[in-house]
Amino acid sequence: MLLPSLVTGNQQRDASFMAGTTSTYTISCFVIWLSWRIWRFTVRPWLEPRQPKEVPYIFPWIGSAISFFADSGKTIYSGIKNRTRSVFALHLAGDTIYVVTNPKDVSAVYKNTTTLAFDAFIGDLMLQCGATQKTVQKMCQEPPPYASGLSNTGLNPKNKSLVKLAIDFHHQQLLSGPNARDQEITQAFVETIKELLTWDHISSQEGISAPAHCPTTSFDTSLLDFCGKVLIESGARTYWGPRLWELDAKSLQSFYALDKGMWKILFQYPKLFSQEVITIRDHITDVIAKYYRLPQSSRPGAAWFTSAMETESREAGLDEQEMAACIMIIYFVINGNTYKFCFWALGHILSDERLHADIRAEISSEGFSEPSLQHLTQSCPLLDSTLREVLRLYTSSASMRLVLEDTVLDDKVLLKGNKVMIPYRALHENPDVWGPDAGSFDPRRFLKNRALLRDASYRPFGGGATLCAGRFVAVAEVLSFIGAALHRYDFAWIAGQGFPEADTMKPTFGMMAPRDGHDFRVQVTRRQ
Numbered sequence: 114m115l116l117p118s119l120v121t122g123n124q125q126r127d128a129s130f131m132a133g134t135t136s137t138y139t140i141s142c143f144v145i146w147l148s149w150r151i152w153r154f155t156v157r158p159w160l161e162p163r164q165p166k167e168v169p170y171i172f173p174w175i176g177s178a179i180s181f182f183a184d185s186g187k188t189i190y191s192g193i194k195n196r197t198r199s200v201f202a203l204h205l206a207g208d209t210i211y212v213v214t215n216p217k218d219v220s221a222v223y224k225n226t227t228t229l230a231f232d233a234f235i236g237d238l239m240l241q242c243g244a245t246q247k248t249v250q251k252m253c254q255e256p257p258p259y260a261s262g263l264s265n266t267g268l269n270p271k272n273k274s275l276v277k278l279a280i281d282f283h284h285q286q287l288l289s290g291p292n293a294r295d296q297e298i299t300q301a302f303v304e305t306i307k308e309l310l311t312w313d314h315i316s317s318q319e320g321i322s323a324p325a326h327c328p329t330t331s332f333d334t335s336l337l338d339f340c341g342k343v344l345i346e347s348g349a350r351t352y353w354g355p356r357l358w359e360l361d362a363k364s365l366q367s368f369y370a371l372d373k374g375m376w377k378i379l380f381q382y383p384k385l386f387s388q389e390v391i392t393i394r395d396h397i398t399d400v401i402a403k404y405y406r407l408p409q410s411s412r413p414g415a416a417w418f419t420s421a422m423e424t425e426s427r428e429a430g431l432d433e434q435e436m437a438a439c440i441m442i443i444y445f446v447i448n449g450n451t452y453k454f455c456f457w458a459l460g461h462i463l464s465d466e467r468l469h470a471d472i473r474a475e476i477s478s479e480g481f482s483e484p485s486l487q488h489l490t491q492s493c494p495l496l497d498s499t500l501r502e503v504l505r506l507y508t509s510s511a512s513m514r515l516v517l518e519d520t521v522l523d524d525k526v527l528l529k530g531n532k533v534m535i536p537y538r539a540l541h542e543n544p545d546v547w548g549p550d551a552g553s554f555d556p557r558r559f560l561k562n563r564a565l566l567r568d569a570s571y572r573p574f575g576g577g578a579t580l581c582a583g584r585f586v587a588v589a590e591v592l593s594f595i596g597a598a599l600h601r602y603d604f605a606w607i608a609g610q611g612f613p614e615a616d617t618m619k620p621t622f623g624m625m626a627p628r629d630g631h632d633f634r635v636q637v638t639r640r641q
């Protein structure tokens with residue numbers, strides 16, 4: 114009888130000892146945590162006033178990562194405290210990122226190409242897109258690892274690395290200047306868009322349903338998918354010719370899935386939660402590799418950029434899988450934005466009767482034939498202003514730079530090794546620049562004040578060394594699509610729908626997508 118009571122007594126003593134130890138441990142942890150908080154967010158800012166203030170966070174190392182991935186827009190806005198818009202710091206999973214939202218500071222960051230650089234991210238970008246370390250090394254090596262030491266093609270007379278060559282080739286392909294090829298690619302885009310927008314093509318696509326009462330002249334569709342079907346395929350065909358798209362029966366669905374999850378890959382979201390998009394990325398890479406394995410004669414119609422990059426990559430010893438992994442990011446960049454741009458633009462045009470009528474009148478003022486790109490570019494100021502406003506309200510990307518040396522920005526010091534971010538939404542919705550209606554859509558905003566186009570707070574295509582090389586081609590694509598769509602078809606709103614909301618929570622690389630489940634259903638009718 115004595116033994117059990119002894120055991121119970123010991124257990125009780127152990128339990129109360131444990132409870133005492135646990136509470137001492139908890140109190141100690143709390144005191145350490147509180148001291149860290151006071152040091153980090155009260156004492157240190159006071160001792161180091163020239164360091165950008167940090168957005169406070171609860172968990173050391175993790176910082177604001179959880180709130181950033183849950184709602185990146187809200188996390189960024191939480192750092193903009195007052196009208197001076199001083200640069201502030203966000204701590205994201207071990208990284209310190211300086212967030213710049215003051216227009217004067219934004220211009221200074223874009224101008225500084227000596228101590229603030231983008232190049233350092235390129236290798237990581239390629240790794241995240243599925244390239245191996247060995248491939249990245251081949252891409253970044255200067256001169257590239259040509260078998261004979263030099264390129265025999267004449268395409269790389271300065272023996273630049275393949276990464277730098279890709280940037281040069283893209284500038285030559287997309288921008289005006291010496292040896293420019295921008296007209297040829299613009300022409301190719303316009304022709305492909307017009308072809309994919311023909312009734313026979315678009316009405317026979319999967320997911321398009323014809324109403325029983327007029328199957329030969331109308332169909333119902335999601336507006337987002339209508340834009341995606343034309344613009345994503347047109348990007349793939351213009352860059353790689355028709356063969357790449359044909360190699361995967363589910364090319365469009367694969368691209369949608371990539372586009373939806375790409376932020377997880379590029380922001381290195383935990384692999385456990387990104388497996389689905391990694392699988393899609395690898396699938397698309399395999400399809401591109403299969404394309405490169407085909408004899409060139411069986412895949413005609415590629416853009417100069419694509420053929421020139423293939424030639425140089427083969428010269429430098431890259432195999433098809435390596436070429437595909439490196440070009441993945443280009444496949445994403447050229448296709449991911451224009452279809453959403455058209456979706457938001459058409460959404461606003463179709464949901465505003467007066468705007469719709471005025472834009473239709475503008476685009477048809479050339480005559481009865483389909484409006485030419487020249488007419489759409491030069492004689493449609495309301496359409497132009499509407500598109501600029503779409504770019505203002507629906508782009509949510511960010512320019513990134515790495516601090517190579519300690520750098521003074523305004524009165525703050527950015528420390529070497531940290532990153533700089535310029536989030537466009539915070540610029541595009543600044544009421545001090547855009548007025549009290551900064552958050553609302555005004556299609557005539559840029560018509561009333563053209564000077565806003567040159568404002569340092571208007572950066573839909575980024576700026577400085579990484580300014581989007583495709584900005585003119587993108588606008589040409591969108592104008593051609595909207596001009597031809599409104600000329601060829603009538604769009605009827607299917608009743609009872611609210612205006613879709615943009616997904617402001619996910620980090621984006623250009624145009625925001627609508628939130629899951631938000632879309633427009635429209636009835637498209639062929640015009641006589």
Ligand code: HEM
Pocket residue numbers: 280283287446447448450451454508510511512513573574575576577578579580581582583584586587622623624
């Ligand atoms: C609405 C459409 C588009 C938007 C909003 C957009 C936006 C952007 C942004 C924000 C950047 C990065 C800027 C920075 O880091 O500062 C970028 C880069 C780039 N974009 Fe676009 N883009 C669009 C369409 C296109 C198209 C259609 C193409 C090609 C046909 C294209 C080609 C590129 C290239 C090549 C770069 C990298 C520039 C470089 O580093 O040289 N973009 N784009």
